[in-house]
Amino acid sequence: MGVFESPQFSKGTYDVAECIAELTEKNGAISIIGGGDSVSAVNKSGLAPKMSHISTGGGASLELLEGKVLPGVAALDDKDTAAAAMAPKAAAAPKAATAPKAAAAPKAAPSVKKSVEDLGEADLKGKTVLIRCDLNVPLNADLEITDETRITASIPTIEYLCSKGAKVLACSHLGRPKDGPEEKFSLKPVAKKLGELMKKDIKCAPDCKATDEVKGMVSAMGEGDVMVLENTRFYKGETKNDPELAESMASLADLFVNDAFGTAHRAHSSTEGVTKFLRPSVSGFLLKKELDYLKGAVDSPVKPMAAIVGGAKVSTKIPVIESMLEKVDKVIIGGGMVFTFLKARGLSVGNSLVEDDLIETVKQLEEQAKAKGVEIILPSDIACGDEFPVGGQRGSTTRWVARRTEIPGGWLGLDNGPKAHRGDARLPCGLCQDDHLERPHGSVREPAVQQGHLRRGRVHR
Numbered sequence: 001m002g003v004f005e006s007p008q009f010s011k012g013t014y015d016v017a018e019c020i021a022e023l024t025e026k027n028g029a030i031s032i033i034g035g036g037d038s039v040s041a042v043n044k045s046g047l048a049p050k051m052s053h054i055s056t057g058g059g060a061s062l063e064l065l066e067g068k069v070l071p072g073v074a075a076l077d078d079k080d081t082a083a084a085a086m087a088p089k090a091a092a093a094p095k096a097a098t099a100p101k102a103a104a105a106p107k108a109a110p111s112v113k114k115s116v117e118d119l120g121e122a123d124l125k126g127k128t129v130l131i132r133c134d135l136n137v138p139l140n141a142d143l144e145i146t147d148e149t150r151i152t153a154s155i156p157t158i159e160y161l162c163s164k165g166a167k168v169l170a171c172s173h174l175g176r177p178k179d180g181p182e183e184k185f186s187l188k189p190v191a192k193k194l195g196e197l198m199k200k201d202i203k204c205a206p207d208c209k210a211t212d213e214v215k216g217m218v219s220a221m222g223e224g225d226v227m228v229l230e231n232t233r234f235y236k237g238e239t240k241n242d243p244e245l246a247e248s249m250a251s252l253a254d255l256f257v258n259d260a261f262g263t264a265h266r267a268h269s270s271t272e273g274v275t276k277f278l279r280p281s282v283s284g285f286l287l288k289k290e291l292d293y294l295k296g297a298v299d300s301p302v303k304p305m306a307a308i309v310g311g312a313k314v315s316t317k318i319p320v321i322e323s324m325l326e327k328v329d330k331v332i333i334g335g336g337m338v339f340t341f342l343k344a345r346g347l348s349v350g351n352s353l354v355e356d357d358l359i360e361t362v363k364q365l366e367e368q369a370k371a372k373g374v375e376i377i378l379p380s381d382i383a384c385g386d387e388f389p390v391g392g393q394r395g396s397t398t399r400w401v402a403r404r405t406e407i408p409g410g411w412l413g414l415d416n417g418p419k420a421h422r423g424d425a426r427l428p429c430g431l432c433q434d435d436h437l438e439r440p441h442g443s444v445r446e447p448a449v450q451q452g453h454l455r456r457g458r459v460h461r
């Protein structure tokens with residue numbers, strides 16, 4: 001809802017998270033949190049365990065909510081082709097770049113995909129499984145993992161495969177290396193962390209391709225062992241869905257599991273390409289769970305439904321807001337995109353972040369919403385700063401709260417104000433507190449100001 005990285009402007013974000021947690025816990029609402037920064041804000045708030053589902057996908061969840069088909073999912077075997085999919089690999093398509101998987105059953109978007117839970121010990125014992133995970137985690141300058149959510153989220157499928165006697169080869173990209181292998185994009189720290197979390201000795205192979213060294217390491221694996229293959233994007237062919245790379249990776253294994261929801265919107269060699277050479281190709285628990293929640297919300301929305309859309313820019317969220325207008329009763333707008341909406345309504349927004357080229361689009365969006373009876377809710381008051389808070393330093397920026405109709409010139413909106421904290425998210429969700437209705441009109445100051453911590457408009461919090 002605001003610049004949550006700064007303690008001065010994080011309250012609006014945490015308050016909305018609290019409201020969602022309360023709705024989930026007390027009212028039985030289904031809550032789905034998606035988007036890299038939104039997830040990290042909810043994680044920081046400590047409320048993540050109270051949400052129904054925290055998505056590991058950024059771009060992937062947006063594309064799914066926009067109604068797009070995710071290539072990494074579309075390429076997996078359908079449940080209804082189970083008999084064909086379980087045919088022995090030798091009888092399947094020959095492993096050649098030119099010979100895609102024979103059972104080219106059309107994969108309609110609404111089909112139910114075959115999942116790893118459809119495979120038992122008979123299918124897995126002694127088999128080598130290539131699993132595509134999204135282990136693209138943030139690392140600091142010392143190459144330490146700063147958020148291990150995606151690693152933790154990948155473990156249930158890996159553990160399941162191990163428990164059924166499979167040898168597990170986990171592959172993933174990390175970052176966006178441009179020119180081949182680079183230490184800062186190596187999956188070695190990820191393999192180490194995965195090993196610590198799973199209490200196993202997990203090696204990182206020096207390559208994702210079937211080099212002699214990697215083949216040797218694979219043949220030395222025993223049942224229940226796990227090995228991480230090196231960054232798939234160390235090869236330029238990965239993002240081009242190069243069949244040769246896909247075939248080489250696939251040649252290391254007997255079957256494929258895709259559990260990389262976060263990368264399912266990419267048609268890459270390790271997400272889509274390998275499915276042409278391995279049978280069966282099924283979803284992992286994480287991918288399935290993501291689809292159940294996110295696709296469920298899109299395909300069979302449980303009413304009433306509200307979308308809370310925040311973030312820095314409207315431009316990245318227009319398609320998702322548009323597609324949500326078909327599903328939801330309310331859209332609550334937060335973050336930097338608020339100001340393009342306010343400006344489109346003819347209000348002055350001071351120095352706030354605005355995408356002027358989208359004013360007309362936003363006006364049309366508001367019209368569309370009106371025509372569909374969907375309410376677009378903007379925060380009723382705004383916590384403004386006299387400058388953008390740098391590096392999240394406490395107190396370096398002067399903070400002032402204004403009604404949304406009265407953002408002073410020279411100031412920029414950085415968070416929801418206290419009236420919005422109390423009402424805007426709660427009122428439409430049926431959680432309004434009575435005092436919200438009694439708040440004074442006009443510019444209001446934070447309680448800290450009223451308690452005398454004000455020095456020439458500067459609030460030290």
Ligand SMILES: Nc1ncnc2c1ncn2[C@@H]1O[C@H](COP(=O)(O)OP(=O)(O)OP(=O)(O)O)[C@@H](O)[C@H]1O
Pocket residue numbers: 001002003004005034035036037038039058059310311312313316334335336337353413414415
């Ligand atoms: N009023 C504002 N002015 C400028 N930046 C803002 C404002 N409100 C929020 N932000 C910034 O927006 C960023 C989050 O936006 P973003 O669109 O990246 O979110 P997301 O969709 O959850 O994440 P991702 O794009 O990684 O999937 C945060 O870094 C936050 O500081």
Ligand SMILES: O=C(O)[C@H](O)COP(=O)(O)O
Pocket residue numbers: 057058059060134136175176262263266
């Ligand atoms: O972080 C993500 O959203 C996924 O890992 C995909 O990464 P990419 O945007 O570099 O393809």
